[in-house]
Amino acid sequence: MQNQTLEYQSCIQSSERVSWRLDELLPGDTTLDFSRRFLSDALTGTEAIGFLSAEERLMLNQIRSNSYAHLFLFLEEYAVALASQRAGLELHGNATHMRALLRFTEEELKHQQLFARFTGAFARGFKVVPALLDNQVEVARAIMAKSNLGVLIFNLHMELMTQQHYQETVRGNKTETLDPLFCNLLKHHWLEEAQHTRLDFLEAQKILAQAPETLDAALAEYSELLQALRGTLNAQLELDLRTLEKAVGRTFTDAERQELTTAQERSYVRGFIGMGMKAPLFLSRLRALSPIAEQHVLALAPTYYCD
Ligand SMILES: [Fe+2]
Ligand SMILES: [Fe+2]
Incomplete structure (x- = not known):
């Protein structure tokens, strides 16, 4: 317990060190530069779409980047519910745990x-x-109707994947010149997410220490959440293609639409689900929770274009 509290304390200290102010990072009247791509092609898969012109591919990249930002807003709706529920459980309990979870x-x-x-x-x-x-x-x-353990494992996946996106496609990207404002925004998001991934793990450990028998059901819920997320991604993709048609000012033929849908579905699912499934840190955290958790994720990985 004492060791665990030191971990929560360390999360608070890291969070205080990297904390930023919204008005300084992105003032309300910011104007974006639409001459550049915002996200890497590794996350948008737009460059391989042969029938689009360079200008149209740039527009698709920007539409996908905007949806990427929106999907974080979307997913963080349940993360707020999860973190505040976990914080509430520490009311009149461990104040350090509660502070870390309230910051989260x-x-x-x-x-x-x-x-x-x-x-x-x-x-x-x-x-x-x-x-x-x-x-x-x-x-x-709907997500919060699942057990906290199932949602914590799902959230650990999502948050470590966010880390991976930043490290691999922004910070470690030597081949593309991306919009600096968007890169800076992702960097600052990443700085704070780093503590969240630690807290997801600590909270999952806390539950498993008290009720180890709940793991199997939580892993089944995790699988259901991934499937549901796939549905959400496809729904956003449908909207993205509608936006693209409006922006380019023409209706795609059936063959063009098919090509776009197939390529973009793969890009969405791989980027938002598959990419994190074999990330070493995700697997080592799962292993530390239980080897069964790691095996469960590895078995699911091919379904989400993670090979
Ligand atoms: Fe987070
Ligand atoms: Fe976040």
């Missing part, structure tokens, strides 16, 4: 506001107003 909650709310500001600036400057999913509250409620 506050940071996720701040991230939602950051991403909302970005999509607002995007809508003001892009050729057309992009269509974005708006059922995040309904989805968050």
Whole structure:
């Protein structure tokens, strides 16, 4: 218990060290530079679409990047619910655990506001107003109907994957010149997410120490959540293609639409689900929870284009 509290204390200290202010990172009146790509092709898969012109591929990259920002806002709706619920359990309990979890909650709310500001600036400057999913509250409620352990494992996956996106496609990207403002935004998101991944793990350990028999059901819930996320990604993809058609000013033929849908579905699913499934840190954390958890994820990985 004492060791665990030191871990929570260390999360608070790291969080205080890297904390940033929303108004400084992204002022409300920010204007975006639409001459550049925002996200790496590794996450948008737009460059391989042969029938689009270079200008149209740039627009698709930007639409996908805007949806990426929006999907974080979307997913953080349940993360706020999860972190605040875990914090509430420590009321009159361990104040250090509670402080760390309240910071986690506050940071996720701040991230939602950051991403909302970005999509607002995007809508003001892009050729057309992009269509974005708006059922995040309904989805968050459905996710939170699962056990905390199932949601914590799902969240550990999502947050470590965010880390991986930043490290591999932004910080470690030597081949593409991406929009510096968007890269900076992802960097600051990443700085705070690093503590969240540690807290997901600590909270999952806490549950398993008290109720190890709940693991199997939690892993089944994790699988269901991935499937549901795939549905959400496909729904956003449908909206992205509608936005792209409006932006390029023509309707795609059936063959073009098919090519776009196949390539972009793969890019979405791999980027938002598969990419994290064999990440060494995710697997080592799962192994530390239970070798069964690691095996469960490895068995699912091929379904999500993780090879
Ligand atoms: Fe976040
Ligand atoms: Fe987070």
